[in-house]
Amino acid sequence: MPDFSERFWEIDSLRGIAIILMVISNFATDLAYFNIANLSSGFWWLFARLTAAIFLFLVGVSLAISYGKRGDDFKHYLKRGTKIFSWGLAVTAVTWLFLREDLILFGVLHLIGISIILSYPFLKRRYNSFIYGVSAILVGLYLPNIIVATKWLLPLGLAPANYRYIDYFPIFPWVGVILIGLFFGNILYHGHKRKISIPDYSNRTKLLQFLGRNSLLIYLVHQPILIGILTLLGLAYF
Secondary structure, eight states, X not given: OOOOSSOOHHHHHHHHXXXXXXXXXXXXXXXXXXXXXXXXXXXXXXXXXXXXXXHHHHHHHHHHHHHXXXXXXXXHHHHHHHHHHHHHHHHHHHHHHHTGGGXXXXXXXXXXXXXXXXXXXXXXXHHHHHHHHHHHHHHHHHGGGSBOSOSTTGGGTOBOTTOOXXXXXXXXXXXXXXXXXXXXXXXXXXGGSOOSOOOOOGGGOHHHXXXXXXXXXXXXXXHHHHHHHXXXXXXXXX
């Protein structure tokens, strides 16, 4: 989703695969939300989280690549993070209009926007990013055991009892996935140079690269399109 760097075809391709998986996952969520098919547990629950993990891992890798090119440019990361977070707020506003009780308060765009800014101190501290990444995941696995009476702590991973959500990616544990991606990105693309030798499939993956370069746009428009189709078919009702 973040378009940070001079292109590495393999990263764009992997992000393209991730956005396809996310569209599939979100379509399954739509079918479950409108009681069309029960696709919210078991395989589909795991599929959604693995897809999100791949996507967020690549955000971290992209941050490392960006740092290798731009260096210590905090204004760039602040601007980029604020822009994506603002898109998250737009999603919140739209879901408030149409879903009300099920509005998205801290979804994947909110998380990515905040995480781009929070990750700044770790851009040149590769081992710290791994240690703090693992720690954030462990904290995030524990926090659901704590029940709070307010939604103001949702960004941290603390939720009221029986909180219902359709897109919820709190800082803990998910920023940890981004930080671990940052760690591996600093190893594999240190100094904005590919450190491993891979076969060149750039000419065979142009569609995936295109999807990867436009992942933010695809993310923003795919749900209105999917829900619009379900509505036209008479399967979705608000």
